[in-house]
Amino acid sequence: MVLTKLVLAQFSTRKVRTALTVLAILFSVALVVAVTSGYASAQTAAEGFLAKFMGASDAQITKQNDPRGGVDEQVVRDLRTDPDVQSVIGRLESESQLLDKEGTPIKSREAIVTGIRRPEDREVDQLNVTAGKWFNRSDGTDVVVDQAAADALKVKVGDTFKLPSPRGPLDVSVVGIIRKPGLLAMHTPTIYVPLETLQKHVSPNNPDKVSRASIILKRGVDAREFADRWKTKLQAVDPTLRLRLTSDQRQEMSKNLAGMKMLSYLGGLVSMVAATFIVFSTLSMGVTERQRTLAMMRAIGAVRSQVARLVVVEALLLSFIAVAIGVPVGILFVKILTVLPRFKWIFEETGVTVDRGGILLGGIGSIVAAVLASLLPAWQATRVDPLAAMTPLASPKLSRFPTRATIFGLILIALDPLLLYGPVQRVLEMLGFTDAPQQAKVVAFLGHFILGLPGVMIGFFLLAPAFVWTIEKLLGPLIAAMFGLRYALLRQQLSGGLWRAAGTCASLMVGLAILIVLQTQGKTMLNGWKLPDKFPDVFIFSPSALGPDDQTKLRQTPGIKSKEVMPLAIASPQLGGGMFALASMAMLPDATMFFGMDPDLALKMMELEFRDNSGRPLNRDEQAAMVEYATEKLKLGRHIIVTDEFRQLKGVKVGDKLPLRTSRHGMVDYTICGIVWSPGIDVMASRFDLGRQLEQRTAASVFGSLADIKEDFGVTDAYLFAANLEFFTERDQVVKDLRTRLAKDNIVVSDVRQIKKGIQDGVNNMLLLVSTVAFAAMGVASLGVTNTIMASVRTRRWQFGVLRAIGVTRSQLLRMVVAESMLLGIVGVCLGIAAGLEMAISAKAFSQLTIGYAPPTVIPWGIIVLGSAIVMAISIVASLWPAISTARTQPLDLLSAGRASA
């Protein structure tokens, strides 16, 4: 009771400091709640729609490696005769460019056109019809569009529009408009067309096909058993057909979503770490300022534990207040997003989903963090000598180098590199572990999160006093000179309150360190993807397959070099036998992308950079010999070229056999005939094949021949082509000509460099988005700097009064305070860079451990400079208010205020 009273008394005496500290915790709690609830809302919206869309079906059959078509409707009919099956729906899905009323393509608007058989297909009845009604036939030209398509086409019920098809535009009439959650509609506008109409128009020569068969099983049927039974049957009908249970797909999706959810949690935690250091700083200041009170309490009979509890209770109360306000503020923030036009679409269907996990994390996390932050100040409080109460004025302690904290700090920051780079395996072997290599990976993985990362944060925090002490001594004279001050006036201003300054610098460190590690990882990954000097000029993508005749027409299109058109066939086989699976973690992707290409053409059109078995580039002669060797082997069949990432990922070398699960011949051994530096073709292709990316996690790609992909994977159709253009050819003209010659209005021709730029821009934007976490932490830290400077000024009011009395000018006083803050900023920057670089180095080893691949690290010096400048600006701006208000105070007021607080 008395402790709470004393804490509340402290709060009322230090109102601004309490408010700033509560604000820092509050901000981090609100951020955690807002980010996690925002993400949960988006996830609920997506899952809600997916449940409507595919929720009722228990299994789906699609053609493996060809998501766009190819399940014979006979399969659907056969399934309907199965006694376990309640119903089967066949749908045909196609992508299409949208045309306006004049038949001109609407730029950047592609839609999914779904052929459905009505009235049998009742799944769509669950969708919200906002105007008109569903058509009830499987032929005819009546269509239903979603709101996104209706907006893009500017149509309403009763209107007609043109739908591109191989036979030329098809006139269709809108009979209904449905409303999908904005989240999905924005991504893919959808047009529902009668199935037979779409079949005739997409694939006139082979109309009896659907893209997927959705199966609903009878109640009580064992889905797994049904799947096993039908997998055998399908193997006999068409080995390329694949049956997947919806539960498996959901699990896969959940796996991906769980990763993103974890990221959203981690994002919020970063600010919490910064807030923790601010709480530490505040409590440290409180202990320093209340030396006399604490000493008196000890003298009149307060035991050490009571004094310690005083500090812990202060931390608890601060965090309780912040959590009580921060949680509703976080929810309010998400609610505000729901009315902002830019974000409204995420929430329109399912509203805000408050993530309880996020609230628990924000609430309990903040309280735990505050208690942790209070431990050292509490210990410091117990060390207060009761004798200090007997002396009229407390004598300042001389600042000494914080040796013990530095040693502990160094040990802690060494933990992460030791776990990731150290001889963990050898130690485990010595301890007699039978599966030491595997166990070493588990130890490194878990150790990184449990010990390594917290070790880096706490370690650098413990090193902060040493940084403060050293930098003050080294740069103090320089900063003093910069501000036109005598160094004597600056000396020991920071090191006099070493831990207070350390806490603030540590909070400044967090944002910068996170910014550096995120940007370093991002840039490193981007840099690992360089286009060879010689690379196809364009990629041509057709939503429907191009047969031999169409491919001839494509080659003969003016502007395209006829001999330099290369079809790319893609399969995604699973890797064999789990031979590379990382036991107990399942972190490695289980599938790869197999690119089938013409060996002669591919190696002629792309100047690949071959590497040796250790990843070193080959010299010119070796390159030439390798090209010849690889071409020859690829032509022989059952040979593949792998990327250097793949080599690192799987630990393979030229000549190794790689078992791949093929759709037509089961497990087949492919021999590696070359290792190349990432040619980027896989990244390019993935731009046109996003559906597959969502369904399967694919590892780095491998490159084989067209003959192999046809023979082993049953991929006969080509949708994607790499081509070179004649000089001075205009891409738009080529697109126009291609569309006319092939009668396909939805052909897309993309410039390789533009695609690369698009991808890079996308990654950079994403990096920027993720980096907001770091900027938020910096924002939180600014509150800490203001707090520290204010406390620092407050404790020296008497000293400032004396200085002003003996002739120090207002401007000099102001410069003194700002210079001190600048020193704080410099320490924060040094700590941030050091922590960020260490984490980036650890991230490289972690990347090697988890995905098996770590490209050479690229340090984004520009971003580091920018981040450092932001930290410096925060430090200086945050000091202005305390500096100006002190400078404006009359000397007598400073003297009397200082004496009163002494």
Next chain:
Amino acid sequence: MSPLVVENVTKNFRQGDRDVTALRGISLTVPRGQFLAIMGASGSGKSTLLHLMAGLTTATNGKVLVDGTDLTTMNDKTLTLFRRERIGLVFQSFNLIPTLSAEENIALPLMLGGRLTNEHKNKIDELLSTLGLGSRRHHRPDAMSGGEQQRVAIGRALVSDPAVILADEPTGNLDSANSRGVCELLRDLSVIHNKTIVMVTHEPTVAAYAQEVAVIRDGNLVDRFSTEGMEGGTGLARKYQETLK
């Protein structure tokens, strides 16, 4: 049994790069109800002796017995609890908690021991009345004069009914009128309420309120005499000067 006995106490400590012997084998007994003033020049060791009596620091050699309990053998926690219950401390700079009222400041040692009982509350009321602070009980230190603040501090020292009250320059921060008030209060506590009080001071006018004066020079107890018959501060000052010669 005397409430305060100091036996052959020596205190050495290090100050910067030199060793200092603050007390050189001092022995002293304070009978119950006595008001003893300890005088000495700056650096003589008088404050160090008071700190040792309060258990705020430990003796290099010798014993300090309060109510028969040797402070030098106690661990920190036992010593702290003992101090809370058996020793009352009055500081030169009052050391009140600015955000607590007079009543709460007085009650602080009891509050540290747990909840306040009715008996405690009655005791506080009685103390407020004895100290002449009845009308100031809800006032905070910043609303009180220096003399009133020191009276609150004395109340805090008395609240747990200690064996001995130790006051370190209690009038050092007060003007003469308030000094006189505090000195009279301490004397009354000793004479009327039979409280054992040891006060460190360098002012003869203040020491004159005590029953006896112990003079310390260079860590040695050089004299101990009664103030009876002396003409207030002037006579005591003369005697003190003679002792130091």
